[in-house]
Amino acid sequence: MMRSAPARGPGAGLVRFARRNPELTLGLVLMAVLVLFAFAGPLVWDIDTADPLSASPSRPPSLAHPFGTDSQGRDLLAAAMVGTWLTIKVGLIAGGIGVAVGALLGFLGAYYGGWLDSAIVGVVDVGLTIPALLFLVVFGSAFREGLDTTTIALMIGTLAWLSPTRQIRAQALVMRQAGYVFLAQLNGAGGLRIVLSEMMPNLMPYLMASFVLAISQAILAAVGLDALGLGPMDEPTLGMTIYWMLANSAFIRGYWWWVMTPIAVLVVLFVALYLVSIGLDVIANPRLRRRLGT
């Protein structure tokens, strides 16, 4: 670790980190704001009003309901707080499954090669040609009743491993040629051991970037599925708020406030995830440091 400037306490360190990787810093700050909104919000605001019939319907923003209410009588501020967490939760579950399975298959395929690798690559290639959203539409319309956010997250998780597998396999293929892997082989270490204790730790920043990307794609799919009307009907996720708004033709009836809340939260969420993923990319791939230096 090279330190060019003398450190003066943790504050100076933070400033230096922020200056070196502004994308990651801004992304993390935005994420923190959203998490704070979802978790600290309920301390000062009654989130039970996110349920239907808890306020007078279709009211524009007022002191009692700063973000207004929808036509079923949900308080939209409370709905946004609950929905933000539900949406992030879907991303964490599905993205986690995606990267865990993707890392395992990607490493195994790259390390062992042969028919196993061909099979993995074949399934991934076919699977990635079919857009996840269309897969999910078929899933969702077949198992429509009793869908809640956790089931949807698991459903998305069954597809979320496809692109991480491809990315991680490509990285692992390069790494397999590395000297230390060869050395471990000479020392008689087994395949799984090499994958877990030699290759995995070296790809950690890369796996993190892959995780963030998977979260972002999972949220994209979940919000799309919700907005199409295949989401959890009794949970106020951000996507469902968009669905209700479309189903009730909020624009034509002039309920402008209904639209702004989910859009604002989702835009901040997607931009934050994007910034974090570029920031992590810069750490994972030092060659990018010069290129992105604008």
Added chain:
Amino acid sequence: MMHRARLLAIGRRLLMLLLVVWAAATLNFALPRFAARNPVEERLAQMASQTGGVPQGMEEMVKAYEARFGLDQSWGRQYLRYLGDIARLDLGYSIANYPGRVADQIRTALPWTIGLLGVSTVLAFLIGSMLGAAATLARAPRLLQLAMPVFIVLSAVPFYLLGLILVYFLAFRWSWFPIGGGRSVAASDALSWNAVRDILYHALLPGLSIVLASVGAWALGMRGMMITVQGEDYVTFAEAKGLQPRRIFLGYEMRNAVLPQLTALALSLGRLASGAVLVEMIFSYPGIGSLLFNAIKLSDYFAIYGCVLIMVLTIAIAMMAMELLYPLLDPRVRSQS
């Protein structure tokens, strides 16, 4: 020899196409049956509850419909029959608009989607690639330096969210554009200058949301490739030969940097298509996305599965076409394969 390799590559692509469509068709067939759904019965019950009438002779009606949709046979037989139907692009009847056929509904919707998505994707690709290339010029305009980060941030936002923002301001608040639809309600089918203008006017906002949200990614990719290409020996050689900078930029740098962009375009077709589905839904654009949205609302399962299947087929064909065209554009790939 080269011809044989080329034919082999084409054969592999075709096999892949068949595999993708088969996988999608099998999922379409299997999932609803695992969920033990009977779409016909559900639809009839829904109709009965909507009209408020007591479903008289409901059982017999269900039986009659099941025989017509082939649901009374064994799974294996149904599956074979289903695959045969798919091969002939027979997607069955629409349950919600019986006796309308799903294939007919899709045939009227598909041109809208392909038109909207095709034009806006090509535009976004061209604009993005040019912006990305221009950003590497030593004397790039100041405005461009400011616009790049804005476009890059926009590229993180899904199409439909941008669409909602555009509808809110440009259509709802300021009424510059129609809130939705593909053409004016009063428009006639006759092809005239006014009809074309009307269609373009309606397509502008949905198209703009796709273009604005994807320009950044193309620009970023192009800038990266340009910087790589500018370090190549042949560029240095061209400079040493004293070629005009303009010629080096267009014929040497851009020509080579744009090729990987085309591969990226082929790979992102699926993402673009699913984005377009949601954009159409937001704008009630009369394409396949709105068809899907309405089919979901009406629990019209055959229409849902038909839409999904045709979209998968279209994407797979487009991807195959691009990969087969690629060697014609890049001689290096041609000599390798």
